[in-house]
Amino acid sequence: MYFMQFSRHLFNRNSLNLNTLFSKMAWLCSADSNEGLVNKLKEAKIIESERVEKAMKRIDRKNYVSFKPYADSPQTIGYGATISAPHMHAHALENLENFLKPGMKALDVGSGSGYLTACMAEMVDKEGKVIGIEHIRQLVDLAKLNVQKDRPEFLESKRVEFIEGDGRKGYPEEAPYDCIHVGAAAEKTPQELINQLKTPGRLFIPVGGNGFQTINQYDKDSSGKVTKKSLMGVIYVPLTDAKKQLRDEY
Numbered sequence: 214m215y216f217m218q219f220s221r222h223l224f225n226r227n228s229l230n231l232n233t234l235f236s237k238m239a240w241l242c243s244a245d246s247n248e249g250l251v252n253k254l255k256e257a258k259i260i261e262s263e264r265v266e267k268a269m270k271r272i273d274r275k276n277y278v279s280f281k282p283y284a285d286s287p288q289t290i291g292y293g294a295t296i297s298a299p300h301m302h303a304h305a306l307e308n309l310e311n312f313l314k315p316g317m318k319a320l321d322v323g324s325g326s327g328y329l330t331a332c333m334a335e336m337v338d339k340e341g342k343v344i345g346i347e348h349i350r351q352l353v354d355l356a357k358l359n360v361q362k363d364r365p366e367f368l369e370s371k372r373v374e375f376i377e378g379d380g381r382k383g384y385p386e387e388a389p390y391d392c393i394h395v396g397a398a399a400e401k402t403p404q405e406l407i408n409q410l411k412t413p414g415r416l417f418i419p420v421g422g423n424g425f426q427t428i429n430q431y432d433k434d435s436s437g438k439v440t441k442k443s444l445m446g447v448i449y450v451p452l453t454d455a456k457k458q459l460r461d462e463y
């Protein structure tokens with residue numbers, strides 16, 4: 214089990230199995246530089262694809278989070294949100310690699326800092342497109358600022374667009390997508406997101422309640438048939454209402 218997301222609430226939960234939780238210690242990939250971090254993720258075999266390595270080396274985390282950008286743990290970005298841990302970003306990009314080929318279209322639900330959206334945009338290249346959807350307006354603005362600072366051409370060319378909205382409904386205006394990544398946990402299988410996948414297409418999403426979830430991979434094949442695979446146990450913040458998230462933060 215990987216320790217990928219946390220909120221201050223999690224440490225109060227007495228159901229944590231810390232032995233299991235810490236067994237893989239993936240956050241030992243922390244480093245002093247972006248290059249060092251990606252190299253450690255590669256040594257740990259969390260990154261295996263050259264395309265993922267290249268994307269994560271080109272998108273420097275320091276442009277997306279100022280506090281400990283190269284620590285392999287989630288960091289707060291305000292408004293009750295975190296930037297996910299680098300090892301989790303690496304897992305997501307590895308899993309979605311075949312659905313982030315040049316020219317493909319992707320949706321990043323809960324885009325937060327904009328970091329993963331930018332990595333996905335790096336992978337789909339000039340002909341591709343990535344939509345980041347986030348329900349907190351201030352985080353939409355933050356993501357735009359971060360990408361503007363890092364890769365302004367992504368915004369100018371509309372390779373990347375950030376939308377304010379409830380990501381639980383996806384973003385049907387731009388559907389269908391080759392892949393959808395979700396950065397917060399859904400309580401149950403989100404049919405609306407599956408409906409917005411191409412044939413073939415893949416959804417990568419944490420599912421479950423009470424702070425413990427599994428990352429589920431939903432594959433829609435070329436005939437439209439959907440299969441589910443559970444990949445690993447995780448702890449993510451929930452997909453929720455904007456008002457509730459802001460209220461819980463204070």
Ligand SMILES: C[S@@+](CC[C@H](N)C(=O)[O-])C[C@H]1O[C@@H](n2cnc3c(N)ncnc32)[C@H](O)[C@@H]1O
Nearest residue numbers: 294296297323324325326348379380396452453
């Ligand atoms: C753990 S953070 C990950 C953020 C981003 N992937 C990153 O690494 O910077 C989860 C994000 O999901 C957002 N979120 C939660 N519920 C949402 C919803 N219903 N619609 C859109 N975004 C949501 C949160 O505001 C937060 O930014």
